[in-house]
Amino acid sequence: xxxxxxxxxxxxxxxxxxxxxxxxxxxxxxxxxxxxxxxxxxxxxxxxxxxxxxxxxxxxxxxxxxxxxxxxxxxxxxxxxxxxxxxxxxxxxxxxxxxxxxxxxxxxxxxxxxxxxxxxxxxxxxxxxxxxxxxxxxxxxxxxxxxxxxxxxxxxxxxxxxxxxxxxxxxxxxxxxxxxxxxxxxxxxxxxxxxxxxxxxxxxxxxxxxxxxxxxxxxxxxxxxxxxxxxxxxxxxxxxxxxxxxxxxxxxxxxxxxxxxxxxxxxxx
Amino acid sequence: xxxxxxxxxxxxxxxxxxxxxxxxxxxxxxxxxxxxxxxxxxxxxxxxxxxxxxxxxxxxxxxxxxxxxxxxxxxxxxxxxxxxxxxxxxxxxxxxxxxxxxxxxxxxxxxxxxxxxxxxxxxxxxxxxxxxxxxxxxxxxxxxxxxxxxxxxxxxxxxxxxxxxxxxxxxxxxxxxxxxxxxxxxxxxxxxxxxxxxxxxxxxxxxxxxxxxxxxxxxxxxxxxxxxxxxxxxxxxxxxxxxxxxxxxxxxxxxxx
Numbered sequence: 288x289x290x291x292x293x294x295x296x297x298x299x300x301x302x303x304x305x306x307x308x309x310x311x312x313x314x315x316x317x318x319x320x321x322x323x324x325x326x327x328x329x330x331x332x333x334x335x336x337x338x339x340x341x342x343x344x345x346x347x348x349x350x351x352x353x354x355x356x357x358x359x360x361x362x363x364x365x366x367x368x369x370x371x372x373x374x375x376x377x378x379x380x381x382x383x384x385x386x387x388x389x390x391x392x393x394x395x396x397x398x399x400x401x402x403x404x405x406x407x408x409x410x411x412x413x414x415x416x417x418x419x420x421x422x423x424x425x426x427x428x429x430x431x432x433x434x435x436x437x438x439x440x441x442x443x444x445x446x447x448x449x450x451x452x453x454x455x456x457x458x459x460x461x462x463x464x465x466x467x468x469x470x471x472x473x474x475x476x477x478x479x480x481x482x483x484x485x486x487x488x489x490x491x492x493x494x495x496x497x498x499x500x501x502x503x504x505x506x507x508x509x510x511x512x513x514x515x516x517x518x519x520x521x522x523x524x525x526x527x528x529x530x531x532x533x534x535x536x537x538x539x540x541x542x543x544x545x546x547x548x549x550x551x552x553x554x555x556x
Numbered sequence: 557x558x559x560x561x562x563x564x565x566x567x568x569x570x571x572x573x574x575x576x577x578x579x580x581x582x583x584x585x586x587x588x589x590x591x592x593x594x595x596x597x598x599x600x601x602x603x604x605x606x607x608x609x610x611x612x613x614x615x616x617x618x619x620x621x622x623x624x625x626x627x628x629x630x631x632x633x634x635x636x637x638x639x640x641x642x643x644x645x646x647x648x649x650x651x652x653x654x655x656x657x658x659x660x661x662x663x664x665x666x667x668x669x670x671x672x673x674x675x676x677x678x679x680x681x682x683x684x685x686x687x688x689x690x691x692x693x694x695x696x697x698x699x700x701x702x703x704x705x706x707x708x709x710x711x712x713x714x715x716x717x718x719x720x721x722x723x724x725x726x727x728x729x730x731x732x733x734x735x736x737x738x739x740x741x742x743x744x745x746x747x748x749x750x751x752x753x754x755x756x757x758x759x760x761x762x763x764x765x766x767x768x769x770x771x772x773x774x775x776x777x778x779x780x781x782x783x784x785x786x787x788x789x790x791x792x793x794x795x796x797x798x799x800x801x802x803x804x805x806x807x808x809x810x811x812x813x
Contacts, residue, residue: 335682335684337684534682541689541740541741549600
């Protein structure tokens with residue numbers, strides 16, 4: 288039978304123990320530093336959000352999306368000052384809209400999609416059918432998308448992931464189905480960009496922990512860019528695809544190219 | 557996966573100290589898993605371009621070497637790559653006996669010439685903006701061989717002293733990097749990548765150099781704590797010579813296809 292013996296530490300043992308503790312401390316200090324440092328940087332780094340909802344039938348192997356009609360893409364600027372009493376300012380950027388139109392068409396083509404873009408800036412006096420046909424459809428899509436949600440029998444709403452497939456989409460009015468014959472496609476899209484310019488506060492934690500990132504953060508404007516796409520199938524009379532993504536970066540050409548290409552890549556897959 | 561399991565069960569390699577040699581197996585498993593991701597991953601790249609070639613512009617200045625690599629977008633937010641690194645840094649030695657006699661450091665500088673190959677993995681944090689654009693966290697693991705040159709201070713009894721150079725060749729070297737970075741694409745093809753993180757390096761002197769004198773091992777360990785990190789060393793981090801500290805890289809590259 289073993290009897291537990293309590294060993295009393297003598298001076299040499301204490302020194303050895305202290306040395307071991309010191310070694311352990313010197314080993315863990317850089318790692319602790321690197322861990323804290325990495326965590327701060329990761330949490331303060333650029334993060335975005337993406338939510339893609341689509342019905343199961345949209346882009347199954349049977350469906351072949353060859354053409355999409357894009358109804359007047361919007362480019363809006365939202366400016367806030369940070370003061371409570373000041374109002375938000377909305378602006379519609381026409382020059383940026385032309386740039387967005389080109390990016391949309393170019394990236395759709397790269398994904399083997401034909402995008403027929405109807406732009407109100409380029410409408411002729413003879414194009415009056417836009418106001419009687421496409422403008423009401425755009426309003427309908429936006430309203431329905433705001434008021435209704437996708438139907439999912441299997442999952443609850445709070446279990447939403449980045450990419451979701453549903454049984455059915457929000458239902459739009461069925462009298463738009465004639466547009467499928469007129470434009471040779473049942474798919475009509477509402478796309479747009481909203482950039483939100485915020486007051487630049489800078490992040491003090493970032494400045495203290497990683498000065499190069501912190502200094503860059505102080506001088507770069509704080510801008511959030513939102514990109515959305517809603518695609519409706521006018522024959523099925525429902526919204527079949529909806530995507531919203533947020534990036535905390537300005538709407539530069541390279542950012543928009545990356546966003547729009549990725550969006551069409553998801554649609555075409 | 558069956559191939560991977562049979563690979564692991566058939567290869568029973570053991571190191572001299574009795575441990576199973578699994579580093580190579582793990583390396584191949586990682587590469588294998590990454591390539592299987594092509595089949596099911598939602599991979600976009602930057603406008604469909606996924607392969608990148610990059611070279612570091614800080615390495616020639618800070619490490620007297622080169623650092624270049626190929627990277628490939630394997631998943632929506634994941635990039636893997638192969639890196640090649642060649643460093644030839646020189647270090648001022650701190651020899652206490654020499655300093656006592658001459659009140660200066662040895663005029664001849666020690667050097668570590670390290671040639672390494674490694675794998676790198678990057679995880680891009682922004683879900684909305686697919687890789688290879690935006691902020692990311694990265695991990696790198698390098699293995700290689702180093703040639704070390706240093707000087708030893710020898711004092712003859714009752715006579716003068718002198719410096720004797722010695723060289724240790726084919727020293728196995730390992731390095732591990734962990735940090736964060738930001739990559740930007742210009743004009744659709746030009747890449748600028750800035751990363752910042754912790755580097756930890758080890759030089760395994762005893763593997764091929766049993767005849768190495770113990771005090772010479774200490775001489776190497778004394779300056780090798782600066783080996784690994786390229787801007788600031790926090791000191792040594794384990795029993796083997798090698799340093800831990802902060803590293804910065806500024807890479808310029810092109811998106812190939």
